[in-house]
Amino acid sequence: MSAARSHPVRAALRTPTGASAAVVLAGLLFLAAFAPTIWGHQARHVDVAHLLAGTSSHHLLGTDNLGRDILARLLVATRQSLGLAVLAVGVAAVIGVPLGALPTVLGRRSARLVNAVIDFAVAFPALLLAIFVAIVAGVGAQSAVLAIGIAGAPSTARLTQTLAASIAGSDYVAAARLAGVPRRRLLWRHVLPNIGEPLILNLTLAVGGALLAMSGLSFLGLGVQPPSYDWGRMLDEGLARVYVSPAAALAPGAAVVLAGLAFNGLGEALAQVVSTRPVGLANRKMAEHPIDAEPVAVAGEEPVLAVSRLSVHIPTPGGEITPVREVSFTIARGEIVGIVGESGSGKSLTAMAVGRLLADPAYATAARLEFLGHDLRSKRDGALRQLLGTSRSVVFQDPASTLNPSLTVGRQLTEVSQVHQRLNRGDARRRAVSRLKAVRIPSAERRLRQYPHQLSGGMRQRVMIAMGLMGDPALIIADEPTSALDVTVQQQILRLLREVNEDTGAAALLITHDIAVVADVCHRVLVMYAGRIVEQLDVDTLCTRPAHPYTRALIASVPDMVTDRRQPLATITGRPPEPSQIPDGCAFAARCGFATERCHSERPPLVTLRPGQEAACWHPQSGPVLQLLEKAGA
């Protein structure tokens, strides 16, 4: 994100709108700079032999009432038209920016007064203000510039004020203020530099508007006066004989429109680049993996989920990154599998890919991706949708944002069954009540009539789980289901997940950053680092003899209720590699105390150490993590 943000202009120029707008603007700037020198003579040259001539090879746009070439005048007028527009925006900025920044430096009471003044000025119609000023100041270019500038000042002040207020409310300004940094310095050092970029962007956009307004005033005869001329003035002069020689009027009009479009187009492109964020859930077809599916030996019954060489790719402006790399695992029926990892390890993307919930533009490739024996890589047709809708349920981190606030709990619960299981309303309702009871929600009938906001965070998360149980899920995917909840509630939700698993036999995939949570509910754990599974082990082994140095460091660095407070906590130096710069060897080697030459050059494969434990490490460790010694009683 930071790469895209640091060069918004360059990125904007790569879009079609931005590129064409930039070309037009560059042309206009060139004309403004050089047209008077190149065509100035032609534009002033009076030719009494060709007064008011029409279009000809000699005068492409004809001549005016003194026989001057209109094309030359049009080109020369670029400087005047653009210059006055820039000047007007300058006036608006000179008045508006200090006014808008003032509340940041003033005390609370005076700030409120200034804000009230800005509010009033914004509410006052700008056009009225412009005409008023133009009349008071008299007819002429200067007064027109002044009028447009003053009319634009309130909106500039409002913009500055809003931007400044958001910066003034930030933690870093609060911190500087607490340390006694004077208000004036806060404005100069913190507020103004951070609002500069959006402010300049918006002022550039305003030039387009000012150009239009200026041309309008000139057209009405309130702006530029003869013998000076701008596009508006020329439009006015040409309009009188629009039926005789239309080019004389249309050309200046076209110039105004073109310049306005160019400014707005560039602004639009810039704004888009700055605020680009992938949204929505994609139905993108999972691409077939180039490598043939290899047979995975499955003992006994068919697994709920079988994943082989799953990778997730995200195209970015800097090239495609692969935050999940060739991950393989299976989940047996009734098994709770946890994926632990830090931010950026790829744990959530793995779960989303498995649930076919990847957000655009991310996409997945896999050698095998089977859910209950159905190939999830196939097209998303009715049968697959039906399967996913009833047999897979998803619990997200924040229940507040995944429940629809405008529908009752009952509506949201019964909807699933009515659509996917074709239950009638009464049956769906009875099912909803029984499911709410299954997740230990008291007075379930009453809860059905309530809206999400009437429930506590823990209750909402229970409702989410109940919603998942409305079908007969074979797999529950839970992505950090307790991270937004308080500890006392977290424990109850985790216990509930375990109970649901025991009662219904649904398997679960639990994503979390908290290794203690995993140990609490899971049967088996996958530890992810930099997009790969580095260790796969059952929970007992996790507590007694984790093998991968990363797993061990994770356990040792988190204090728990028995950590020796006299000893410093174990730490992992450095930071994980960026997804775009994954090294050739072991991704953890740079931070690992056991790393040797081989670790940096050759990537360790995931190999079985003993039944129920696989690790991708050249130097697997054994024995309990130091801290666990007394508890494990080894």
Added chain:
Amino acid sequence: MTTLRIRDLTVRYAGAGQRSLTAVAGVDLDVPSGQVVGLVGESGSGKSTLARALLGLAPVVGGSMELDGRPISSRSHRQSRRRVQMVFQDPYASLDPRMTIGETIGEVVAATGRVGRAGRAAEVDRLLDLVALDRSHGRRLPRELSGGQRQRAAIARALAAEPDVLLADEITSALDVSVQGAILNLIRDLQQRLGLTVLFISHNLSVVRYVSDVVAVMYLGRIVEVGPVDDVIAHPQHPYTATLLDAVPRLGAATRPALTAPDDDVPDPHDPPPGCRFHTRCPVGPRADPGRTLCVTQDPAEGADGRRHRCACHFAAAADAPDRPELIASEGPR
């Protein structure tokens, strides 16, 4: 050195009609010189509001906050306000993205006016050394640093103001677990080397236990239990503390204790329950034993001092299981 004394502090946010919210209700708390006091509580308990009150950012309607007998008030002079400094939760938002780390720290050094222009760079280097950042980091922008390094820089900035008391509000909750340990080590190390007085606020009991000498537990605007950290954890007197302790997930602890506070009746903070504020969820209160009407009628705050350590509960220690071997194991001199 400096002791922070908070007495009967009440913070109330005015709201439309009856919706005013008393976020902190009559809190007493001492933060003794050179000690780390941990403040735990769940969301809505008022722990962050307490910190904001100390910084003059919350509407205090009653009570007092004193540093060595001198009041800290929101109107006090800039110099005295500086005695309390804060490290914020999110190191991505608490550093100006357009200023180098050195400029950010140097600005605070300059504001204190204790070293001249010439000595400022040396002072910034000293502060960077103190938080174990490389001196070259002073020339970098925040975006070039990792989350942990940014949080170190934020701590250095707070220390630059030479505070008497450092407030740390959830300073590790935005960080990855592998980084969290290093920041906790730093806080411990600074406290031991500089004799820093710290109010450490967190929802994570394991983290608070690790860094604190004294722990205070908040529930719905009240402090329900305060005491030396080992004592509170080995012998919790208040049932709320006990449920908090039992809720902490533990690696390798398969047996789950029995105490839970059901979340189906979490009280509205705008309208806290009468008597003991925890009685609606309490595992030993009227919910479990209908005869215990005292909890509904009488505020347990009065008898708080007469216990093993300060605890606002009529039936204190009722939740204290006689043997909690795995917890007592870690007890001992520090």
